[in-house]
Amino acid sequence: MLTVLGHSIFDKELAFTGSTSTGKIVLELAAKSNLKPVTLELGGKSPFIVCEDADVDEAVELAHFALFFNQGQCCCAGSRTFVHEHVYDEFLEKAKARAMSRVVGDPFKKGVEQGPQIDSEQFEKILGYIRSGVKSGATLESGGEQFGSKGYYIQPTVFSNVQDDMLIAKDEIFGPVQSILKFKDLDEVIRRANATRYGLAAGVFTKNIDTANTLTRALKAGTIWINCFDIFDAAIPFGGYKMSGQGREKGIYSLSNYLQVKAVVTSLKNPAWL
Incomplete structure (x- = not known):
């Protein structure tokens, strides 16, 4: 035969x-x-992991881009920003300052970084998640309200002291809301990063190749970006x-x-x- x-x-x-x-x-x-x-x-709740050895200024900018790109309306947005405890305070202050400097307005105007949300339903949904974050005990560092008096604009929002069981850390908000979580070591952040029903993407920011290799092998996600985010190519499978x-x-x-x-x-x- x-x-x-x-x-x-x-x-x-x-x-x-x-x-x-x-x-x-x-x-x-x-x-x-x-x-x-x-x-x-489909949707995601992608972790963006900032390791102890990271260049904080670069990590802040990349984490900011990973979350706020397209008004946060991105399926693979780095919406859970895990930061090592040794650089957490510095990262938080700089992330807050970066969010507060973000230019919101008419996206057709030069220099504007963030336009409106897609519609009224999504606008109200995002504000509801922000209220949930405050109610559950997270610290609202910046934003949290409508921007201006017209349109579906939301202020760039940053939460600190976010815990894994909070809705803002579990649900896909699909909006300009950055949740910053503190971690101690790689075993802990791997466990917590994987403790989600989603697995679309993840970001790793480190100078150590061994750390990068450990995280990329352990994280349960379809795409892992190392020291970059939202990099696509026709030859790179995505899912x-x-x-x-x-x-x-x-x-x-x-x-x-x-x-x-x-x-x-x-x-x-x-x-x-x-």
């Missing part, structure tokens, strides 16, 4: 990018119809673990979403085949 494996292209493939709640509905509807294959790129989705976009791995394995088995007993 001779067995050959080949690939054929799926007749239908559904690729969805959006919230985890909507992704569940898409997957359910696909299952109830014709079992069409589905790939999902999540756990509730952040399934399948991959970009790169050679994305092709498997659109292919199906076929096994062909042929008898070699007939001389005409030889």
Whole structure:
């Protein structure tokens, strides 16, 4: 017998990018119809880990970008900023100052860094999370209110003393709210960073290659950025673990979403085949 494996292209493939709640509905509807294959790129609560040896000024700027990019409306936003206890105080003061200097306004005007949220529903949702953070005992360092009197603008917001069980540390806020958490060592931050239903991305800021290697291997996320964030390329696969989705976009791995394995088995007993 001779067995050959080949690939054929799926007749239908559904690729969805959006919230985890909507992704569940898409997957359910696909299952109830014709079992069409589905790939999902969903939400996240990505950790951004600032290690003890980090250049604080650079780490502050990168963490700021990782969270506030696109008004915080980014699925892989570094929305849990874990900072080592030895640099925590310095980082916090500089992160607060950076947020307070962020220019909010008409995104079509030169020099503006942050525009409005996408709509009134998201605007109110974000403000609700901010109120939840204050109520749960986190320290509001900056922002926390509407910016101006018109439009869906929210002040760049920074929380300190955030604990893992707070909603602002667990839920995807999808807005300009930075939660800063303190950690003592790598074992602790690995455990806490992984203690989430999401697993889309993570950021690691360190000068030590051993530390970087340890964290990148231990963190349960589809993309790990070392001393950078939100760097994409057509050849780099992107997608999540756990509730952040399934399948991959970009790169050679994305092709498997659109292919199906076929096994062909042929008898070699007939001389005409030889």
